Amino acid sequence: xxxxxxxxxxxxxxxxxxxxxxxxxxxxxxxxxxxxxxxxxxxxxxxxxxxxxxxxxxxxxxxxxxxxxxxxxxxxxxxxxxxxxxxxxxxxxxxxxxxxxxxxxxxxxxxxxxxxxxxxxxxxxxxxxxxxxxxxxxxxxxxxxxxxxxxxxxxxxxxxxxxxxxxxxxxxxxxxxxxxxxxxxxxxxxxxxxxxxxxxxxxxxxxxxxxxxxxxxxxxxxxxxxxxxxxxxxxxxxxxxxxxxxxxxxxxxxxxxxxxxxxxxxxxxxxxxxxxxxxxxxxxxxxxxxxxxxxxxxxxxxxxxxxxxxxxxxxxxxxxxxxxxxxxxxxxxxxxxxxxxxxxxxxxxxxxxxxxxxxxxxxxxxxxxxxxxxxxxxxxxxxxxxxxxxxxxxxxxxxxxxxxxxxxxxxxxxxxxxxxxxxxxxxxxxxxxxxxxxxxxxxxxxxxxxxxxxxxxxxxxxxxxxxxxxxxxxxxxxxxxxxxxxxxxxxxxxxxxxxxxxxxxxxxxxxxxxxxxxxxxxxxxxxxxxxxxxxxxxxxxxxxxxxxxxxxxxxxxxxxx
Amino acid sequence: xxxxxxxxxxxxxxxxxxxxxxxxxxxxxxxxxxxxxxxxxxxxxxxxxxxxxxxxxxxxxxxxxxxxxxxxxxxxxxxxxxxxxxxxxxxxxxxxxxxxxxxxxxxxxxxxxxxxxxxxxxxxxxxxxxxxxxxxxxxxxxxxxxxxxxxxxxxxxxxxxxxxxxxxxxxxxxxxxxxxxxxxxxxxxxxxxxxxxxxxxxxxxxxxxx
Numbered sequence: 001x002x003x004x005x006x007x008x009x010x011x012x013x014x015x016x017x018x019x020x021x022x023x024x025x026x027x028x029x030x031x032x033x034x035x036x037x038x039x040x041x042x043x044x045x046x047x048x049x050x051x052x053x054x055x056x057x058x059x060x061x062x063x064x065x066x067x068x069x070x071x072x073x074x075x076x077x078x079x080x081x082x083x084x085x086x087x088x089x090x091x092x093x094x095x096x097x098x099x100x101x102x103x104x105x106x107x108x109x110x111x112x113x114x115x116x117x118x119x120x121x122x123x124x125x126x127x128x129x130x131x132x133x134x135x136x137x138x139x140x141x142x143x144x145x146x147x148x149x150x151x152x153x154x155x156x157x158x159x160x161x162x163x164x165x166x167x168x169x170x171x172x173x174x175x176x177x178x179x180x181x182x183x184x185x186x187x188x189x190x191x192x193x194x195x196x197x198x199x200x201x202x203x204x205x206x207x208x209x210x211x212x213x214x215x216x217x218x219x220x221x222x223x224x225x226x227x228x229x230x231x232x233x234x235x236x237x238x239x240x241x242x243x244x245x246x247x248x249x250x251x252x253x254x255x256x257x258x259x260x261x262x263x264x265x266x267x268x269x270x271x272x273x274x275x276x277x278x279x280x281x282x283x284x285x286x287x288x289x290x291x292x293x294x295x296x297x298x299x300x301x302x303x304x305x306x307x308x309x310x311x312x313x314x315x316x317x318x319x320x321x322x323x324x325x326x327x328x329x330x331x332x333x334x335x336x337x338x339x340x341x342x343x344x345x346x347x348x349x350x351x352x353x354x355x356x357x358x359x360x361x362x363x364x365x366x367x368x369x370x371x372x373x374x375x376x377x378x379x380x381x382x383x384x385x386x387x388x389x390x391x392x393x394x395x396x397x398x399x400x401x402x403x404x405x406x407x408x409x410x411x412x413x414x415x416x417x418x419x420x421x422x423x424x425x426x427x428x429x430x431x432x433x434x435x436x437x438x439x440x441x442x443x444x445x446x447x448x449x450x451x452x453x454x455x456x457x458x459x460x461x462x463x464x465x466x467x468x469x470x471x472x473x474x475x476x477x478x479x480x481x482x483x484x485x486x487x488x489x490x491x492x493x494x495x496x497x498x499x500x501x502x503x504x505x506x507x508x509x510x511x512x513x514x515x516x517x518x519x520x521x522x523x524x525x526x527x528x529x530x531x532x533x534x535x536x537x538x539x540x541x542x543x544x545x546x547x548x549x550x551x552x553x554x555x556x557x558x559x560x561x
Numbered sequence: 562x563x564x565x566x567x568x569x570x571x572x573x574x575x576x577x578x579x580x581x582x583x584x585x586x587x588x589x590x591x592x593x594x595x596x597x598x599x600x601x602x603x604x605x606x607x608x609x610x611x612x613x614x615x616x617x618x619x620x621x622x623x624x625x626x627x628x629x630x631x632x633x634x635x636x637x638x639x640x641x642x643x644x645x646x647x648x649x650x651x652x653x654x655x656x657x658x659x660x661x662x663x664x665x666x667x668x669x670x671x672x673x674x675x676x677x678x679x680x681x682x683x684x685x686x687x688x689x690x691x692x693x694x695x696x697x698x699x700x701x702x703x704x705x706x707x708x709x710x711x712x713x714x715x716x717x718x719x720x721x722x723x724x725x726x727x728x729x730x731x732x733x734x735x736x737x738x739x740x741x742x743x744x745x746x747x748x749x750x751x752x753x754x755x756x757x758x759x760x761x762x763x764x765x766x767x768x769x770x771x
Contacts, residue, residue: 128563129732178567186566187731384592385677388650423575425751433752443752446584470650473585474624477643480585 006276008339010268014405017264019499023510024312024351027555028359029366030266031520034552035373036202037540039193041551043069047210047543050074051112054215056222057081061116062214064207065106066543068193073132073200074103075207076115079215087138089172089244096122096136098169098211102204104130104183122173123427126181132200134182135174137208140165140242147216147231152224156232162239163301166523166535169212170242174201189377196373197259198519209241209537233545240538243521246531247430250501250511251421254447257488257495259378263518264494266372267358273368274361275339284364285332291363292327294556295356296320298522301557306526308507312352319353366552383488386480388470390487392463395472398486399457402496406450407457409500418504421447432508432530446481448502456482520555562740564733570595572743573608579749580612581620582642589674590642596673598733600702604670605735609742610710611667615640616746625662627651631714633663638711641667645674648717652681659718668712672702675717687721690714694721701726 015021027034039045046067054060059081065074078099086095099119103111111130118125119134127134143157143165150157176198177185188194213236220228253260280288299320304310326344334340338361345357362369400407409416420435422443433440446452456479463472473480489495500506509526516524521534539554541547574591578584590608597604615623623640625632625647632644639662648660648671665671671688672695679686680699688695691713693706703724 129565178565181563181565181568184565184567184731382680384588385680386646386650387653389653422752423750424754425748426754428751431752438755440752443750468650468653470647470653473650474627474643474647477586477620477624477646478583480583480646481588482585484585484588 006269006272008272008275010265010272013402013493013496014498016268017494017496017498019497019501019507019510021351021355022497022514023507024355025514025517026352026356026359027517027520027522028267028270029362029369029552030263030270030373030376031518031555032196032198032202033206033520033537033540034555035196036199036206037546037551037554038370038548040066040068041546041548043193045543045546047546049214050106052214052218054079054218058215058219058222061112062211063107063112064211064543066203066207071104071191071193072106073203074105074107075204075211076101076103076107076112076119077208077211078116078120080120082138084141087141089138089170093172094124096120096172097139098208098215099136100134100204100208100211101127101131101182102133102135102200102207104132104188123180128181129183129187131182132188133174133176133204134180135171135201135204135208137169137171137212137241139169140167144168144216148219148223150229151217151220151231152228154224154227154229156229156235159235159238162235164303165242166238166538167240167242168216169208170244170533171205171208171536172244172246173248174204176201189379195377197263197376202519205241205243205536206540207543209239209540210542212241213239213542233542236542237539237545240535240540243516243534243536244527244531245512245516245534247432247508247512249515250432250508251430251445251447253511253515254449254497254501256378257485258380258383258492261492261495262376262378265492266376268494269375270362270365270369270372271342271358274365275336275342277338277365278335280332280337280364285337287364288332288360289327290559291360291553291556292323293559294553295360296324297557297559298555302523304525306528308509308529309524309526312350315350316352316356319349319356322348323353323357363553380491383491384484386469386473386484387487388473389468391466392460392469392472393465395469395483395486396457396460396465398489399453399460399482402486402489402498403450403453403457405498406454406500409450409454411451411454415504416500417448417451417502419502419506421445421502432506435502448500449482449485449496450498450500451502452479452482453486455479456486522555562734562737564735564740566595566599566731566733569598569605569733569735572740572747573605575747575750576608576612576743577642577746579746580616581618582615583620586620586642586646589646590670593642593645593670593673596676597669598735599730600672601728601730602669602672603735603739605733605743606739607667607669609736609739609746611641611670612746613742614638614666623666627660631661631663637664639663639665641665641670641674645671645677649674649677649681652678659716662715662717664711664713665715666711668715669708671715671717672697676700676702678717682719684719685721685723687718689716689718696721696723698723703727 051063062077082097101119147157422440525533541550570591573594577587577590594604594608622636624643675686676697693708
C-alpha cells in the first residue's frame with residue numbers, strides 16, 4: 001500500500017460540479033446506506049420486533065428496535081387501509097398506506113399512543129424531541145396484490161414482476177433534523193452511529209423494509225390461511241424500498257454548501273487516493289472485476305421510461321462494453337493501473353460511465369476509503385460568520401473562482417432566467433415555476449447562486465480593491481448572502497454547482513440524483529424533469545441476516561451461481 | 562408548544578424575509594433568533610416585535626451609519642440585525658473600540674452578534690443598556706438586569722465577565738402569539754397555489770400510483 005500523500009490531485013470543482021456530471025453520479029463505498037449497514041454489522045447490532053399488532057385488513061401498529069453498543073432506536077409503524085383513489089406519492093397527499101416515526105430509544109405504550117395521534121397525519125401532526133424522523137410509504141399496488149395473492153395461494157411470486165417493480169412499498173418524504181418538532185440533527189450528531197449524514201433516516205428506511213416484508217407475509221397469511229407460502233428469502237432479498245423524490249432535495253444541496261462539499265470532497269479524495277496507487281494486487285484487481293461484473297447485472301436491470309434517462313442508459317451500456325474490453329486487454333496489470341483506467345475513461349466514456357468507473361475503483365480499498373465517511377458531516381458552525389475584514393479584491397477572486405463562467409452570462413435574457421424557485425403556500429413545498437408565465441417572481445427563493453454572484457460582482461465594480469468588505473455589506477445588504485457563500489467557498493471548494501439553476505433547460509433531476517447517489521440509491525428512474533424514483537436497500541441483508549461479510553457489497557447483485 | 566431549534570431558524574428566516582429583509586439579513590435574523598432560544602431567551606418574541614415595527618418601512622432607514630461618536634439610524638431607531646451584523650463585520654477594527662449606539666429596537670437581538678464579535682476577537686464582550694448588562698464570551702452569556710423592547714442608547718465593548726451563564730436549551734417554547742406572528746410573516750414568502758403550479762411546479766409527470 002502506498003502510504004504517501006496522493007500524487008494525483010483531486011479533480012477540479014469546475015469539472016465535477018456541473019449539473020450534467022452531478023446528474024450522473026453513482027453510489028460508492030461512502031454512500032450513507034452502506035456506511036450504516038457496515039457499522040451495524042461490525043458492531044453486531046441486535047434487532048427485535050417487540051410489537052406487531054396488525055389485523056386481517058392490514059390495519060394496526062408495529063415496533064422494530066435496533067440496538068447498537070450504546071443506544072436503541074425504534075421504528076414505530078402504523079399500517080392503514082387506504083382506498084386506491086387516495087394513494088399519491090406527491091407531497092400534496094393527505095393519506096398513506098403506512099406511516100412511520102423513528103423513536104430515539106424504546107417507546108413506551110404512552111409514546112406509541114401519542115405517536116398514533118400524530119404520525120398518520122404526517123405534516124399536519126407533531127412529533128417530539130424523542131423522534132428522529134417522520135416518514136410514510138405507499139404500496140406498489142400491482143406488486144403488492146401479486147405477492148399477497150401468490151403467497152396466499154401457496155406459490156412464490158413471479159421473479160420477473162419483482163424485478164420489474166423492485167419494491168413492495170415506496171417511501172416519499174423522510175423528514176428528519178427537527179422537522180415537525182422532531183429532534184434537531186445537532187442533538188444526535190455527536191453520537192458515533194449518527195455522525196455520518198442521514199444515518200437516522202437511513203436506519204428508518206432499513207427498518208421500514210423489514211416491516212414491509214413482514215406485513216406482506218402477514219396479509220398473505222390472513223388471506224390464505226394454512227395454504228399460504230412463506231416468502232422465499234432469496235426473493236425477499238431482491239426487494240428494496242422504493243422512493244419518490246421531488247424538488248425538496250434540490251434546494252437542500254444549494255442551501256447546505258459546506259455539507260454538500262464534504263460529500264463530494266470525501267469521494268474526490270477517495271478517487272485521488274486510489275488513482276495514486278502505483279500498482280494493484282491480484283486481490284484488488286479481482287475485487288474490481290467482480291464488482292464490475294455485478295454492476296453489469298445491475299445496469300442490465302435498470303430501466304426507465306424517461307427519454308433523457310433512456311439515452312443515458314444506452315450510453316452506459318455502450319460504456320460498460322468498452323470498459324469490459326479495456327480490462328480484458330490486461331490494462332490493469334501495468335503500473336498506475338487505476339489512474340490509467342481513469343484517464344482512459346475520461347477520454348472514452350460518457351459521464352455516466354466515467355462516474356461508474358470512479359465509484360468502482362474505490363471498491364477494493366476499504367482501508368484508504370472508508371475512514372473518509374467521518375469527514376462527510378458538517379460540523380463547521382463558524383462557516384456562517386462573515387469575515388468583514390476580507391479585502392474587496394479577495395472577495396472578487398472568490399466569486400470569480402466559483403462563478404467566473406457566469407459573469408459573462410446575459411442574466412436579462414429570458415432563457416437564462418426562465419425559471420424561478422418558490423415555496424408553495426399550499427404545502428410549503430419547494431417548486432420550480434416559469435418566471436415569465438406565472439406570478440411567482442416576488443416569491444423567489446435564493447436558489448440561483450450564479451445569477452446572484454454575477455449581480456454582486458457587478459455591484460462590487462466601483463469598490464476599491466483594498467477596502468474591507470464590511471463597508472460594502474453595510475451599503476448592500478442585498479448581496480450579503482452571496483458574499484457569505486463566496487467566503488464559504490474557501491473551505492468548501494465543491495460547495496457550488498457550476499451551472500445555471502434557473503435556466504430554461506435546467507433539469508432539477510440532476511440535483512436530486514446527486515443527493516440520492518450519496519444515499520446509495522440505484523436504478524434512478526426520472527418520472528419527469530422534477531421527480532425521480534429510486535430503489536433503496538435492494539439486495540441488502542435483512543436484520544436477522546446482517547453480518548460483516550454481507551454488510552457492504554449487497555448493493556451489487558449476486559453473480560449467477 | 563415545544564419547537565426544535567431548526568423549526569425556529571427556518572421560520573425566523575422566512576419571517577424576516579416576509580417582513581422585507583434581504584435574504585442575507587434574513588439568514589442572520591434566523592441564526593440570531595435560534596441563538597437566543599438556545600440561551601433561554603425568547604428570541605421569537607424579540608424577532609416578532611422587531612418585524613412588526615419594521616414591516617412596511619424601508620429597511621435601509623433602520624441601518625446604522627457607523628463612524629463618528631455614536632452610530633445612529635438614518636431615520637429613527639436602529640435595527641438590531643443591521644447593527645449587529647455591522648458590529649460583527651467590523652470585528653477587525655480593533656479590540657479597544659467601544660461602539661456607542663443611539664436608539665435601538667429590541668436590543669436583545671444584538672446579543673448573538675456580540676457573541677460573534679467575542680468569538681472573533683477571543684475576548685468577552687459586554688453589551689450595556691439602560692438597566693441591563695449582557696456579557697458573552699462567544700459561547701455562554703450572562704445577564705444582569707432587565708432588557709426592554711426599545712432602548713434610547715446602547716454600547717458594545719470589550720471586557721466584563723459572563724458571571725452566571727444563562728441556561729442552554731435545545732428546544733424552544735416561544736410565546737404563542739409571537740410564534741403566530743412569525744408564521745404570518747413567513748407566509749408572505751409562499752406563492753399562492755394555482756392549478757398550474759400544482760400540476761407543473763412540483764412536476765407531476767408520469768403516474769405515481771402503480
